[in-house]
Amino acid sequence: METALTALVGVRHPIVQTGMGWVAGPRLVSAAARAGALGILASATMTPEQLRAAVREVKSRTDAPFGVNLRADAGDAAERVRLIVEEGVRVASFALAPSRELIARLKDAGVVVIPSVGARRHAEKVAAWGADAVIVQGGEGGGHTGDVATTVLLPQVVDAVDIPVVAAGGFLDGRGLVAALSYGAAGIAMGTRFLLTSDSTVPDPVKARYLAAGVKDITVTTAVDGLPHRMLRTELVTALERSGRAGALLRAVRHAAAFRKLSGLSWSRMVRDGLAMKHGRDLSWSQVLLAANTPVLLKASMVEGRTDLGVMASGQVAGVIEDLPSCAELVGRVMAEAESVLARLEQLHGSGTLPPAG
Known part of the structure; x- marks a missing residue:
């Protein structure tokens, strides 16, 4: 399945494994990347030396593209940006909106910049500053979150910016991927669903x-x-x-x-x-x-x-997750279900049950 996200970062499937502190380490990230998703290392819980070692470990496990999540407000953000540029990391994501200067420095080095946002105005700001895409998290998402549901926030952001939008918050399967695509998103990002895999190091x-x-x-x-x-x-x-x-x-x-x-x-x-x-x-x-x-x-x-x-x-979504597949099994399942849903919708459209688009 090719979307603006897969074209931008070079992955096979429009799925992102988010950068979760203490969870998104080399094992999970490399497993997600090998499965064809965009794996993202969480760097906030690492020293710069540990981050460099983690990046090199992921690169030793896979040649697929992956990213690093950075804290834009960290005192050593510039040092970490320099590190991922030196190590040839494909994607930099941010939990908070990065400055215009950080975005420019990364883009000049050929790094794809994908901040995470929780409001339309934040998406508009980083898009104006040159971000390549945004991850938009609705209130269903884990960790720090807002109070606007994904189904309300996502279409607002899609309509407001002209860069690829990745939907986060409430996604765990192929039905959700198709729903996000129908809103105009270029893919989905999942945290809890990847945490609950056999590749996750969580006890x-x-x-x-x-x-x-x-x-x-x-x-x-x-x-x-x-x-x-x-x-x-x-x-x-x-x-x-x-x-x-x-x-x-x-x-x-x-x-x-x-x-x-x-x-x-x-x-x-x-x-x-x-x-x-x-x-x-x-x-x-x-x-x-x-x-x-x-x-x-x-x-x-x-x-x-x-x-x-x-x-x-x-x-x-943790409240409806019941198993611990591998990343390969999870991504394969999501994509197979998405293709099945799309085929069923196409059949409905062809039979006249659904009205023509537009």
Whole structure:
């Protein structure tokens, strides 16, 4: 299936595996890339040295195109951009809108720039600055998310920009791919669905917790870092929502110390990053600290298997996922189902059941 996305990045199928912290490492990314999707490494939880090693590991496993997700507001964003240019990475994606200067630097080096956005105005801004495509995440998506459903947000963005739009938030199968294409998207991006594969390194007990969850077990809370964050409801989430300001600050300082040790960042650097997050937002200092060290909370679950102490970011689709296929099986299944749906629609159209387009 050829779309504007496959033509832009050189993959076989219009599917993106998103850059999830502690999840989208070399094993998952290379498996997704070999399956014909666009795999994206998550770099926010890596030092620059670890990122370089991860990029080289993916390249040793596959010659298919892949990308790296970057934090546009990170203090070392320019260094990481230089790294992916040096390593010949095909795609740079961003969790927040990158600056005009970062986009220009990447495009000058031949890197495809695909920011993720959650609002029409953000898509318009990065398109005007030269982004090659955008990933648009509706409120159903996991992690930091908005409150506008994909079915409402996606057509707005498709109508507003003239670059390829990739739909994210609520996708897990071929029916969703066809639905996104019908809205004018060039493909779909999936996080939770790729997390729940046999190629994902997430511990089995954590995967089991996801598989056992129903749709109503997935919540949006601001208690973790002050921003709307979709995740499984866990003991930690409940405790954070019930704790007072003093308890939240104490917990945030403890996690911040752990993140500093893990990342090698100085306290001054963490404060600068925290101030960047606080800018323009009504966040308490405990929320700023939590925002700066949310990776530690994710690591507790996604790496250490501590479902009682960690955060498990999750799209709503976790409530209807029931198995753990390999990436190859998943992508093959999605594409086969999409072709079947398209054939059925064509049959309906040919029989006159559907009116002619236009």
